[in-house]
Each structure stands twice: as structure tokens, then as C-alpha cells.
Amino acid sequence: MSTFDQDLNKEALLGQFLDGIYKQLDYDFKRIHDLDLQNKGIDLIILHHGTEYLIDEKAQLDYLNHCLPTFTFELSYLKNGKWRKGWLFDKNKVTDHYFLVTNISLKTQNIEDGFKDCSITSVNTEKLRKYLENIGLGWDILSVMDGQIRHSDQKQNIPLRHLKEKEGCLYYSVQKDEKPLNLKLYLKWLIKIGVAKRIYPF
Template identity: 40%
Template sequence: MKSNFKADLSKEQQLTPLLDFYYQKYLKHYTFERVSYIKKQLQGIDLILKNVSTGKRFYLDEKAQLDYINESLPTFAFELLYQKNGIQKQGWLFDNSKKTHFYALVTSIFSDEAKKFTSCNITIVNREKLIQHLDKKGLSQTYLERIITENKGLNGKLNLDKLDARNEGYLFFSSNNKIEKPVNLILRLDYLQRIGVAKRLV
């Protein structure tokens, strides 16, 4: 088991120019400012978007599938819980200390040249709308954490009664293969778009 923090950081830095190119191209009504302060990044802010006409600001948290370069996955993992030094911590989806308004889910990341990413998909997810939708389906933070506690030590996929595993999503426990032992809610990208909480940017 190992943590890929440094390798991921290097990949993130290589990915940034491509993401900025897409934001400039497709977010016509917004200016954007990249955040370099660690404190703000820890609050779930990688990018500050500003609406040109209203001046309203939105905080964007970039989440990239850096473990799956040159692959296209139909799903994305939303972190519910993880461990640090043996202590269980709150994952980013329900973490109240995060100020995130939107997630930029970066998938289908392709690298046709050494140390350069040449294309990717970006799906923008409204965090508040997603949490509200899950709550309406009975998948509140409290409910999900109870299910996780009841299945402590499980490794792998767990289907939920309230989600269609094939078309919507499921829980996934990484107890054996990752040092942080995250428990993620795996949701299909097309499902997020279907329920109106996400839009594909590119």
C-alpha cells in the first residue's frame, strides 16, 4: 500500500495548462483565477470563477482521475471517509469546512506526448444540488456513514438499495489497496447529467 501524493502533484501541475485552455475556451462569461494558497486549497478552492456581468464569484474544486491516464471511465468517485494515521476523517463530499460551490471532474485524461496531457473531459457538478439530490433519495451523510460503519473492513463494491448499481452508482471500499483506506460513493457521470446536477463542459 502506498500514497501517490507526490506523483499526483506532479501530474496535476502538468494538467493545469490544458484545464486553463479549456476554461478560457468554454467559460465565455467568466474570468478565472487560479488559487495558490494552500489554506484556500484545503477549503476546496482550486479556482475562483467570476461572472463578468454580475461579478458573482464561485469556488471550483478540481478532481482529476490521475490514476487512469489514457482510459475513459464512465464513473467518478466522491470521497465519503478516509483514514490518516489510523484516524477516520471526513471525505470532501460532506466536509462542512469545504467552501466548494462546484466540482470540476476531470476524466478521460489522455497523454499522447511525454509529460504532456493533450485532451480530457471536464464535467462541472453543482455540489449543493448533488447533496440535496442524494438527501431526497435517502442517501444522507448520516445514512451513508451508518452503512459504512455496518460494513467496516469490507473491501470492494457494495450495492445500495437506493441506487441502481448499473445506471446510477454504488459504494466502494478501498480497505486493502490504499493507505488512506477511502470509502467512495461511485456515481455515473451520465447519471449526474440526467438528474440535472452536472453539465459536461468539454
């Protein structure tokens, strides 16, 4: 099985596991399989008090059985060597909330046996972008930094004067083929500033 197929298999298995959690939470939800809607950032539609919420699930599937305090939000990446805007500031995405799935643990060493547990943090996309803009980290500023970083020898954790050490930084993954530049943010900080909340476990 190719790496791409393995990733799709992981995502499918995780989706089934998460559906069980959403049922526990008594959510009225529909999982989306339409590729056009998925490309717009919709993995899930939740109906709550008569309002539809468009959810993009983001899971740390590369860090199974690990507990990370941060999550990375994609600013840009390369596709076939060409620069592409990442999902955080992509205006083609219609996502209302990110469901950040972290602390994912397996029942056994074999992923086919299923997942044992995880944490889910809901992030309001509009609140997050507005907060970042208010502290001087809107796309206009970050896009300039993006160009500078990609033409330098900086990599991995890059401090930002706008954020304290335990709030976040930029993270440039030069070791990956797509060379993504991400905004790495601490989950506790996102909850503290009111743009996110833990929805599972309670």
C-alpha cells in the first residue's frame, strides 16, 4: 500500500471512530464525502439549534500515541515546486470551525485494530483570524514573512515578536517535500484567548 493510500486508510478509520464520539456527544451531524465540498474545507456538517456549522477536521495522524501541546495551521506549501496558499487564510474554504483532533492513541500497535482515545478542540475560524489580525499577524504581514523565510536558511521553530514562547511561533518544515510553513499555536493559549474550546473529553 502506498503512503497516500495508507493516509487515506488512517483518515477513514479515524472518521469512523470520531463518528462514534459525535454520537456520544449527541450531535446531529452528517459526514461529507463529496470531493468538491471537502475541497472547500467541509468534512462534517453539524446542525445545532437550527444552525448549520461547517466543520473541517484536522488530525495529528503523524503523531499517533503522542501528546503534543500545539497544533500547526498551514500558511503555505509547495505543490510540484510551485507556491500555494495554505488552508488557514484560503478564501475558498468555507469552514466555520476546525475540529483539532490530538492525543490520538491506538488500541494496539496495528492501526487496523482501531483507535482507543483522542482529544478534540473546536476552533472558531473567524475568531482566530480576527485575533491574529488584531495582534499584527494577518495574512498581509504573514505573507511577507513567508517570502522572507522561504528565501532564508531558517527552519523549524521561528520566534515571532507578536507571540510569547508558550503562545506560538512559525514552523518551517524544510524536511518535507511540500515544505509547508505553518503557524504553530499552543492549544491552551487558543482556549485562553476565547477562540477555541475543548469539546472532548469534557
